[in-house]
Each structure stands twice: as structure tokens, then as C-alpha cells.
Amino acid sequence: MPVPAVFLRDQLYGDPPLARMIRAGRADVRLGVYLCLLARATRAPFDVRHNLTPAAWAEMLRIKDPKGKGARRVTSAFKWLEKERLVTLQRRAGRPPLVQLMDPAGSGGPFETGGYWVQVPHEFWLRGWIFSLRETSQAVLLALLDLLYKADAPRFVTPERHDEYGLSDDTWTRGIRDLSECKLLTVRRVPIGDDWHYDRLRNTYSIDMRRLGDSPGGRKKRQPQPTEPPNPFS
Structure with a gap:
């Protein structure tokens, strides 16, 4: 799964988005959401047209209390990604918004496939x-x-x-x-x-x-929910 290097490294727009995300605190949900978006939106027009609710995202990311606090954390993560111009959200009445990936450097421009990408298995x-x-x-x-x-x-x-x-x-x-x-x-x-x-x-x-x-084992960042979370690649 490719991750754009401009998301990781300093380019023309100041600090790279990854560093800003970490410095902003509570970055675990934001980073998890963004990496899963990259895993799903792999071809033009680089949007995610599914109906995953914030609660479903929280369940997929194994966040505690997915229908309560977890869903609110996911909603906050999407708002942060939108504010940082990494995504745009097309809001729809009564349905989850459509998510459009933008330039991973945070310039506000369109998402493009050129440049160098880091390969993540x-x-x-x-x-x-x-x-x-x-x-x-x-x-x-x-x-x-x-x-x-x-x-x-x-x-x-x-x-x-x-x-x-x-x-x-x-x-x-x-x-x-x-x-x-x-x-x-x-x-x-x-x-x-x-x-x-x-x-x-x-x-x-x-x-x-x-x-x-291999399975990670050892210390877990979050406790998995009892139900099997959706596969981000399905």
C-alpha cells in the first residue's frame, strides 16, 4: 500500500502533515483514518464512496466505545483532516459524507499519483x-x-x-x-x-x-472489540 512521501517529508508547504498530526496530539485516530483512506482510494477520482458511519469507522479501527466516544473521535479526525486540506467532505443529509482525498502535502490541490511513494505492506x-x-x-x-x-x-x-x-x-x-x-x-x-x-x-x-x-503480540494500544471489524480492503 503506497503512502505519498510528501505526507511524510518537508516539501514546499512547511512542516509535513504527518509531523503536524503528531504534534496536534491524540493523533492515533487521525493517522488510522488517513492510512485507511489511502488504502481504499487507490485510483481516480481518489474518493471513498461508501456509507461507513463514524461508529463503523471506530469499530474498524478498534476504538473503545465505538457508538459513543469512539464515533465522536472519528468525526473529530475527519474535521481535522479537512481543516488541514488533506480531504474534502461532501456532506449529505442523513448519510455519511463522501470523502475526497486532496494533495497529501496539504496544499489544497488535487490528489495526484506522481512523485515518490513509500511502500507499506x-x-x-x-x-x-x-x-x-x-x-x-x-x-x-x-x-x-x-x-x-x-x-x-x-x-x-x-x-x-x-x-x-x-x-x-x-x-x-x-x-x-x-x-x-x-x-x-x-x-x-x-x-x-x-x-x-x-x-x-x-x-x-x-x-x-x-x-x-506475524501478529504483533505484547502490549496493545487499544483493546479489540468483541465483534470482527470490517476489513478496510473489502
Whole structure:
């Protein structure tokens, strides 16, 4: 499932939308909704023409109290995405609004398929990682998938590349710790230089893509509801 790199990285419009989403707080529902929209609206005109109510969205995302507080959180998430010009909502009397994806950089322009996209395996949804990982960990995982694209060996992340994503040092630290605990990420300290010109230790990162094919296990961000949630790919 492709995620536009302009949603993750700083482009022409200031801070990238992902960083703004994380800084705004309570980003778990917003990020979950947006990623599911990207998973569904994969071809022109990049809209979502189904009748999922906010309660159904909350159930799909396994949010507590889906018909009450969960539905209100979903409604708030859609309003935030609309305010940030990532979607437009065509409201209809007595029915859920039609959702139209807009430029993922937040410029307010139309959604286009050009440019670079980060490939996120479907197992991220189908195995439940989207329900298990905190929003900060999901943000760092998306950034690392971009940074480590086609990396055939552990790779450094330079400060310049790090800053492109607009994520705070605290977000990076917590996200890397969580991803390491889940065994999605391997971090190693390696020396820079040679035996005669040793400089310092730096971190290298590698993602175990095979781990996404397993169930997350361990700590859960949200407790699943007793009923089976709708499949976002159906």
C-alpha cells in the first residue's frame, strides 16, 4: 500500500502533515483514518464512496466505545483532516459524507499519483499492526520505511534526513524504542572511521519486513472489540 512521501517529508508547504498530526496530539485516530483512506482510494477520482458511519469507522479501527466516544473521535479526525486540506467532505443529509482525498502535502490541490511513494505492506493492516502500535511508533516506522528504501544492509540516518520529517527527538526516541521492542527494528551502534581515525559511535537501522507478517503480540494500544471489524480492503 503506497503512502505519498510528501505526507511524510518537508516539501514546499512547511512542516509535513504527518509531523503536524503528531504534534496536534491524540493523533492515533487521525493517522488510522488517513492510512485507511489511502488504502481504499487507490485510483481516480481518489474518493471513498461508501456509507461507513463514524461508529463503523471506530469499530474498524478498534476504538473503545465505538457508538459513543469512539464515533465522536472519528468525526473529530475527519474535521481535522479537512481543516488541514488533506480531504474534502461532501456532506449529505442523513448519510455519511463522501470523502475526497486532496494533495497529501496539504496544499489544497488535487490528489495526484506522481512523485515518490513509500511502500507499506498490507500486513500492516491485516496482521493488526495499525491497531497495536502507538501513533508515534507508526510515524517513525513510516519515516524509516522511506529512509531505508531498498537498503540491503543496516543504514545510518544523517541529521539532515532526520530533520526532513519534522518529528521531535522525543517522538523518534519513543518510536524507535517501541519498534525495537516489537522486533520490527534492529538498532546497532557501530564506530565511524577506521582503527587509526576513530571518531564516534553512530546508530544503524534495519527493518525486519518479515516480522510484519506475524501478529504483533505484547502490549496493545487499544483493546479489540468483541465483534470482527470490517476489513478496510473489502
